[in-house]
Structure formats: C-alpha cells, structure tokens
Amino acid sequence: AQSVTQLDSQVPVFEEAPVELRCNYSSSVSVYLFWYVQYPNQGLQLLLKYLSGSTLVKGINGFEAEFNKSQTSFHLRKPSVHISDTAEYFCAVISRMDSSYKLIFGSGTRLLVRP
Amino acid sequence: DGGITQSPKYLFRKEGQNVTLSCEQNLNHDAMYWYRQDPGQGLRLIYYSQIVNDFQKGDIAEGYSVSREKKESFPLTVTSAQKNPTAFYLCASSIVLAGALDEQYFGPGTRLTVT
Numbered sequence: 001a002q003s004v005t006q007l008d009s010q011v012p013v014f015e016e017a018p019v020e021l022r023c024n025y026s027s028s029v030s031v032y033l034f035w036y037v038q039y040p041n042q043g044l045q046l047l048l049k050y051l052s053g054s055t056l057v058k059g060i061n062g063f064e065a066e067f068n069k070s071q072t073s074f075h076l077r078k079p080s081v082h083i084s085d086t087a088e089y090f091c092a093v094i095s096r097m098d099s100s101y102k103l104i105f106g107s108g109t110r111l112l113v114r115p
Numbered sequence: 116d117g118g119i120t121q122s123p124k125y126l127f128r129k130e131g132q133n134v135t136l137s138c139e140q141n142l143n144h145d146a147m148y149w150y151r152q153d154p155g156q157g158l159r160l161i162y163y164s165q166i167v168n169d170f171q172k173g174d175i176a177e178g179y180s181v182s183r184e185k186k187e188s189f190p191l192t193v194t195s196a197q198k199n200p201t202a203f204y205l206c207a208s209s210i211v212l213a214g215a216l217d218e219q220y221f222g223p224g225t226r227l228t229v230t
Contacts, residue, residue: 009155034218043119043205043221044158090157102148102173103219105157 002026002095006106014114015083021076021109023065023091032094033074034103035065039087047089050074061085086113117142119222121206126227128200136191136225138206145211147189148219151175152203161204164189165211193227200229 003026013019025031032051036044048059055067065076074091091106119140128134140147146165150158160173164183178197183189189208193200203226207219 036221041203041224041226043121043223044207044219045221046218049218102160102163105159107155107157 002031002093002104004091004093004104004106006091006109008109009107010110010112012112012114013081016080018079019077019081019085019111021089021091021111023074023076023106025072025074025091025093027072031067031069033065033067034092034094035059035063035074035076036090036092036105037061037087038090038108044090047076081111081113083113083115085111087111119206119208119220121204121222121225123225124223126225128227128229130229131195132229133195134193134200134227134229136193136204136206136227138189138191138222140187140189140206140208140220140222142208142220143186144208144220145186146209147183148207148209149173149179149181149189149191150205150207152205152224158205161191193229200227202227 005024007022034049035047037047038044047063048057050057050067058064063078088108088110090108092103095104122137148163149161159175161179162181164170170183180192205224206222209219210217
C-alpha cells in the first residue's frame with residue numbers, strides 16, 4: 001500500500017523568506033500526488049496536483065512542487081511567504097484498494113510565518 | 116455556488132448518545148468520503164461511497180455508520196460504540212473518472228465534542 005511521509009511537523013519561517021515543505025512517498029509504478037492546505041477550523045483546499053507530465057507543478061497562491069521519481073519526493077516550495085500562508089499543509093497520494101481508490105494523507109506540516 | 120456543506124459547525128453530545136453529522140454536495144460528484152482528523156495525525160478515512168446505495172469501510176470504521184440514499188447526501192452517524200468520538204470530521208467528494216480518482220473537494224468540517 002502507498003504511504004506518505006511528511007518529515008517536519010512544524011516549519012517556522014520569517015515573512016518574505018523562501019520555504020520548502022518536504023514530502024516523501026512510497027515507491028509505486030503509477031503515482032498521483034497532491035498538496036492540500038488547511039486554514040484553522042476549515043476544510044482542506046487543493047494547492048496543486050501531479051498526475052503526469054511535467055515534473056514541476058504550479059499551484060495556487062504562488063506555490064509549486066517538484067515530482068522527483070528517483071528520490072520519491074514531492075516537496076512543496078514558495079519563494080516568498082506571507083503571513084497569510086500560515087496554515088497546515090498536507091501531502092497526499094492515491095492508493096488503489098480493490099476496485100476503487102483512496103487518498104492517503106501525510107501527518108501534515110504546520111507552516112508558521114512570522115513578521 | 117457549488118460546494119460541500121457540513122452542519123453543524125460545532126456539535127456537543129453526552130457520552131452514550133448517537134449523533135449524526137450532515138454532509139451535502141451540489142457538485143454532482145459520484146464519490147463521497149468521511150475523514151476524521153486528530154491533532155498530529157493527519158486525516159484518516161472512516162467510510163467512502165462511490166455510488167448511491169453503496170459504501171465501503173475505510174481504515175477506522177468501527178463505531179461509525181453511514182448511508183447513501185441520495186447522490187448529494189452522505190450522513191455519518193457516530194455511535195456510542197466509538198471509543199474516542201471527540202474529533203474534527205471532514206466530508207469530501209470527488210468525480211470518479213474511468214475508475215480513477217481525481218481531486219477531492221472538502222467541506223468546512225464539523226467539530227464534535229463528547230463529554
């Protein structure tokens with residue numbers, strides 16, 4: 001079964017600094033990867049997804065991620081963060097179960113942007 | 116506007132009582148999901164349904180029940196058998212394309228507190 005590891009539970013960073021949130025997945029033939037963001041007491045919102053094609057994926061709010069098959073990674077990056085980016089970020093991978101599919105989520109990384 | 120609604124936002128119950136959480140979507144999605152979120156544990160799948168009148172257990176189905184009588188509705192009942200029901204519950208839906216899974220759209224969540 002597929003799995004996802006988010007190595008950092010919390011990442012503090014100063015406003016306007018760059019940030020990278022790390023995500024590693026278990027290897028598989030076909031991989032479909034997602035990054036979601038969750039603001040306090042809200043549901044999850046899709047930031048970006050990788051299904052196939054270009055390994056550099058651009059998402060909303062200036063975020064991007066790079067699919068690296070050799071390192072089984074899908075790290076999320078932003079060149080300059082804002083206070084409003086403070087939230088929890090989840091990496092997820094599709095896993096096949098019998099005749100259907102489900103999303104497997106990492107444990108999340110809390111991004112804390114300081115002024 | 117299309118989306119997913121969950122009600123209520125906050126719910127309080129006494130131990131030993133069953134409680135039903137509402138989830139409605141007007142996105143015309145076939146698949147719907149219920150997740151439980153606890154601090155530091157990411158999201159865990161409780162139940163999912165890919166078609167009306169059919170649903171499957173997820174990873175932590177014990178103590179929960181669901182129904183899928185209409186395409187747009189997927190209510191979750193937290194029964195008295197659930198040992199630790201206090202959590203944040205998220206409902207999601209997605210299109211199922213040729214048997215594969217596309218991104219999931221999430222509702223705003225219901226925070227259940229059982230005392």
